[in-house]
Amino acid sequence: xxxxxxxxxxxxxxxxxxxxxxxxxxxxxxxxxxxxxxxxxxxxxxxxxxxxxxxxxxxxxxxxxxxxxxxxxxxxxxxxxxxxxxxxxxxxxxxxxxxxxxxxxxxxxxxxxxxxxxxxxxxxxxxxxxxxxxxxxxxxxxxxxxxxxxxx
Numbered sequence: 001x002x003x004x005x006x007x008x009x010x011x012x013x014x015x016x017x018x019x020x021x022x023x024x025x026x027x028x029x030x031x032x033x034x035x036x037x038x039x040x041x042x043x044x045x046x047x048x049x050x051x052x053x054x055x056x057x058x059x060x061x062x063x064x065x066x067x068x069x070x071x072x073x074x075x076x077x078x079x080x081x082x083x084x085x086x087x088x089x090x091x092x093x094x095x096x097x098x099x100x101x102x103x104x105x106x107x108x109x110x111x112x113x114x115x116x117x118x119x120x121x122x123x124x125x126x127x128x129x130x131x132x133x134x135x136x137x138x139x140x141x142x143x144x145x146x147x148x149x150x151x152x
Contacts, residue, residue, distance in 0.1 A: 007070035007142040009123050023053040030089025034115065039065065040092075041077045041084035049085075050077060055119075056086065056148075057112050063148040065097070066112045068120035075144045083151070097146040105145050106136035 011020065027036045039054045052074050057064045067075045078084060083096035100108065113121065114129040121128060124143070127135045 008072060009069040011069070020053055024051070027053055027088055032088045034119075036088070038087040039074055039078075039084060040087060041074060042081045044077050044080035050074065051087075054086075055112075055116050057108065057115065059108060059111055063150075064100070064108050064112070065146045065148065066108065067144040068116075068123040070123075070142050071144065078146060086148070094151045096149045096151055098149065100145040100147055102137070102140040105140040105143065106133055108145050109136050109140065109143065 023033060023036055024038060026033070027038050035056045035058070036053055037056045038051050040049050040051045042048065043050050050073070052072075054065055054074070057066060065078075078097055079099065083094070086093045086095060109124075110129050110131075113124065113127070113131075117124075117128050124139055127139050
């Protein structure tokens with residue numbers, strides 16, 4: 001059963017039916033927008049591959065996935081699977097993922113918001129890249145973050 005205290009902001013019709021499919025299609029053919037990738041992860045119940053467009057943040061020689069909408073299905077699946085694939089064009093990279101603790105998130109959320117606030121800022125409760133450390137700490141539990149370790 002899903003924990004009702006976990007935050008999840010469901011995509012609206014436009015995002016679900018227009019924006020995500022367009023970004024997904026373009027990324028699949030090799031056009032990456034600002035670091036977009038297709039995240040592929042096995043479903044925790046079905047075992048089937050699921051895919052969703054994500055923004056891959058590179059910071060200090062590490063790559064991160066941030067869930068701006070909170071406890072999404074891809075977050076739950078990634079936790080269960082422990083890894084997956086990232087695609088752009090024909091290039092597919094296998095990875096394992098480690099979830100980042102809330103105390104580490106502010107140093108990742110700030111650059112993430114600097115790069116993509118125009119796209120995802122609405123999901124961060126008015127907190128932007130210029131926010132205080134306390135504000136970033138305050139929103140950290142609402143936004144799962146994963147450090148990527150490439151396996152191939």
